[in-house]
Amino acid sequence: MPEKLKQARARTEKLRALIHHHDYLYYVLDAPEISDAAYDSLFQELRRLEKEHPELVTPESPTQRVSGAPVAAFGVVQHPVPLLSLGNVFNHDELIAWQERISRLVPGEELDYVCELKYDGLAVALVYENGVFARGATRGDGEQGEDVTPNLRTIKSIPLRLNGDPPQADVPPRFEVRGEVYFPKQEFERLNAERAERGEPLYANPRNTAAGSLRQLDPRVTASRPLNIYVYALGWAEGFAPATHWEVLEWLAALGFRTSSLNRWAGSLDKVEDFYKEWLEKHEDLPYGTDGIVVKVNSLDVQRHLGVVGREPRWSVAYKFPAEQAVTRLLDIGINVGRTGSLNPFAILEPVQVSGVTVKMATLHNEDDIRRKDLRIGDLVVVQRAGEVVPQVLRPVIEARTGSERPFEMPKTCPVCGGEVVRPEGEAMARCTNSTCPAQLLELVSHFVGRAGMDVEGVGYALVQQLIKTGLVTNVADIFFLTREDLLRLERMGEKSAQNVLSSIEASRHRPLHRVIAALGIRHVGSETAEALARYFGVIDKLASASLEELTAVADVGPVVAQSIFTWFQQESNRRVVQKLKEGGVRMESRGIGTGPEALGTQLPWSGLEFVVTGRLESMSRGQAEARIKAMGGKATESLTRRTSYLVVGADPGSKMDRARQLETHTVDEAEFLRLLREAEQQTGAG
Numbered sequence: 001m002p003e004k005l006k007q008a009r010a011r012t013e014k015l016r017a018l019i020h021h022h023d024y025l026y027y028v029l030d031a032p033e034i035s036d037a038a039y040d041s042l043f044q045e046l047r048r049l050e051k052e053h054p055e056l057v058t059p060e061s062p063t064q065r066v067s068g069a070p071v072a073a074f075g076v077v078q079h080p081v082p083l084l085s086l087g088n089v090f091n092h093d094e095l096i097a098w099q100e101r102i103s104r105l106v107p108g109e110e111l112d113y114v115c116e117l118k119y120d121g122l123a124v125a126l127v128y129e130n131g132v133f134a135r136g137a138t139r140g141d142g143e144q145g146e147d148v149t150p151n152l153r154t155i156k157s158i159p160l161r162l163n164g165d166p167p168q169a170d171v172p173p174r175f176e177v178r179g180e181v182y183f184p185k186q187e188f189e190r191l192n193a194e195r196a197e198r199g200e201p202l203y204a205n206p207r208n209t210a211a212g213s214l215r216q217l218d219p220r221v222t223a224s225r226p227l228n229i230y231v232y233a234l235g236w237a238e239g240f241a242p243a244t245h246w247e248v249l250e251w252l253a254a255l256g257f258r259t260s261s262l263n264r265w266a267g268s269l270d271k272v273e274d275f276y277k278e279w280l281e282k283h284e285d286l287p288y289g290t291d292g293i294v295v296k297v298n299s300l301d302v303q304r305h306l307g308v309v310g311r312e313p314r315w316s317v318a319y320k321f322p323a324e325q326a327v328t329r330l331l332d333i334g335i336n337v338g339r340t341g342s343l344n345p346f347a348i349l350e351p352v353q354v355s356g357v358t359v360k361m362a363t364l365h366n367e368d369d370i371r372r373k374d375l376r377i378g379d380l381v382v383v384q385r386a387g388e389v390v391p392q393v394l395r396p397v398i399e400a401r402t403g404s405e406r407p408f409e410m411p412k413t414c415p416v417c418g419g420e421v422v423r424p425e426g427e428a429m430a431r432c433t434n435s436t437c438p439a440q441l442l443e444l445v446s447h448f449v450g451r452a453g454m455d456v457e458g459v460g461y462a463l464v465q466q467l468i469k470t471g472l473v474t475n476v477a478d479i480f481f482l483t484r485e486d487l488l489r490l491e492r493m494g495e496k497s498a499q500n501v502l503s504s505i506e507a508s509r510h511r512p513l514h515r516v517i518a519a520l521g522i523r524h525v526g527s528e529t530a531e532a533l534a535r536y537f538g539v540i541d542k543l544a545s546a547s548l549e550e551l552t553a554v555a556d557v558g559p560v561v562a563q564s565i566f567t568w569f570q571q572e573s574n575r576r577v578v579q580k581l582k583e584g585g586v587r588m589e590s591r592g593i594g595t596g597p598e599a600l601g602t603q604l605p606w607s608g609l610e611f612v613v614t615g616r617l618e619s620m621s622r623g624q625a626e627a628r629i630k631a632m633g634g635k636a637t638e639s640l641t642r643r644t645s646y647l648v649v650g651a652d653p654g655s656k657m658d659r660a661r662q663l664e665t666h667t668v669d670e671a672e673f674l675r676l677l678r679e680a681e682q683q684t685g686a687g
């Protein structure tokens with residue numbers, strides 16, 4: 001083997017081991033040790049080496065998580081050892097009855113147990129061969145499942161290869177583990193909100209969503225979903241005979257599987273009851289849905305002895321949390337006005353206890369959802385909390401109708417500002433058309449300064465309300481023009497808090513471009529789309545002037561999203577806001593480069609940017625400045641046009657300044673230009 005290839009092979013192996021290790025720390029242990037940037041550079045290096053030496057690509061390489069073309073249908077997998085379903089118990093007496101039944105079958109045996117949470121997801125079986133993930137299937141009917149290997153590979157907490165290099169010597173050559181794939185609750189809410197906005201049918205619960213996401217024929221779709229897994233059992237293994245289930249769980253964790261840190265050994269049934277009570281109270285706070293606990297007899301020998309009855313193992317039982325449904329009256333349907341002007345209906349309910357929590361309100365998503373369910377004001381309705389963050393109204397109790405119930409009418413005018421409400425053709429949401437609607441402004445500014453936006457610490461909902469009421473803020477950019485005096489005039493605002501607010505605002509000026517884009521509140525543009533846009537365009541002006549075709553060329557941007565971005569930047573008022581953000585000192589370009597068409601084939605930080613230098617610079621001649629701009633991939637031109645990204649202003653600038661004001665060109669002084677130049681030169685290693 002040539003020396004160069006040998007070196008490349010050694011390096012790719014090293015990189016894979018490193019990336020595997022950091023994936024494990026990040027996705028399984030939730031304890032990352034290196035920055036995202038450092039991780040990215042390892043990953044990029046591996047990508048590059050594999051591109052140069054395709055013969056070195058292995059299926060378990062971390063670059064190969066999303067691979068394989070869409071399939072027409074899933075293959076069928078026969079489970080060598082069936083995946084059983086569990087019997088249920090619903091209270092302490094039934095739990096004791098279960099124990100008495102099994103105790104009779106193993107007289108004299110001191111039983112101990114393992115308690116686990118019962119995840120609200122989809123059971124899967126993963127087969128490992130020689131330390132590498134070989135095949136994964138859904139539970140199906142327990143005997144036969146669907147081969148969803150390429151989809152399971154996209155879940156980053158599923159190891160493509162086992163820990164250890166090479167994996168521990170005592171690892172069986174072939175074995176199967178079992179676990180539950182789930183969809184995190186918060187992401188579920190977000191996905192459903194997006195689907196409601198687009199008028200698509202909603203997912204009923206996180207379990208269906210997990211199943212729907214895993215059973216996608218195109219693995220790229222699965223990869224875009226935030227699925228995760230807990231591994232909780234060994235299905236079968238060649239030449240491996242642990243004594244207890246607890247030992248199995250520890251062994252699985254050591255191999256790099258994501259097992260739950262909440263699993264608990266219980267020496268008695270009382271301890272099982274303690275575990276149950278504890279999680280009955282706290283399970284709502286978990287980031288994933290659970291509907292009970294699972295109790296397993298710890299000794300595998302006893303498990304074998306107890307065996308299976310029908311399709312249920314005798315040695316394990318699900319101890320369910322109480323049903324999370326209740327019936328109550330739908331008193332009224334209220335309307336929230338969102339930041340995009342959408343009128344979001346919600347149910348006002350007669351307060352009712354649902355699994356220990358008082359529920360007074362529930363989401364109704366949109367008008368069509370209300371019609372589909374035929375909900376009428378005054379109805380008795382079934383309310384459910386099934387692992388969701390927000391309770392849902394499932395259906396009306398039609399038998400209980402008296403005839404006095406009335407159907408819901410979407411208001412014709414905005415309940416906040418009285419503006420006209422329209423529901424555009426083909427859209428699911430009715431909207432307030434008044435662009436100065438205070439409800440929209442409040443939501444928009446709150447979003448802008450919030451965690452998903454510019455993250456301006458110390459500027460919360462209440463402060464935003466005051467700023468709008470006093471007229472200090474009439475659009476999001478006004479935030480950057482607030483003065484100490486402005487703030488001190490507000491209620492409950494002391495010298496010190498004013499100072500804190502101002503320094504948070506100052507800090508937020510330097511947020512990366514994708515944060516700014518996400519903060520603007522453009523419909524359908526969440527943080528992931530914003531990141532893709534920032535990566536692609538690099539500067540806000542390129543995004544603002546992009547055509548529909550250009551926008552749809554960005555990965556993850558479909559026609560609806562592209563149209564929404566395009567329309568947003570077409571609006572004069574929005575363009576003014578962007579200009580004002582610039583004037584307010586907000587950074588509107590990303591560090592580094594856009595990857596758009598103009599930047600292709602080059603890796604220089606200023607590709608696609610146009611500079612005009614006017615006036616006299618102190619630190620270099622005009623010619624030197626132009627040479628350094630070109631060296632960074634930028635274009636230095638004489639005349640100011642709409643395409644100009646920066647006007648660099650030296651001493652005695654002359655008439656170009658007026659033209660720049662007309663064109664709203666971004667101007668920088670010499671100091672700022674030097675700072676940008678240093679930053680760019682550092683990136684290329686030229687500085």
Ligand SMILES: [Zn+2]
Pocket residue numbers: 337414415416417418419432433434437438439440
């Ligand atoms: Zn309004």
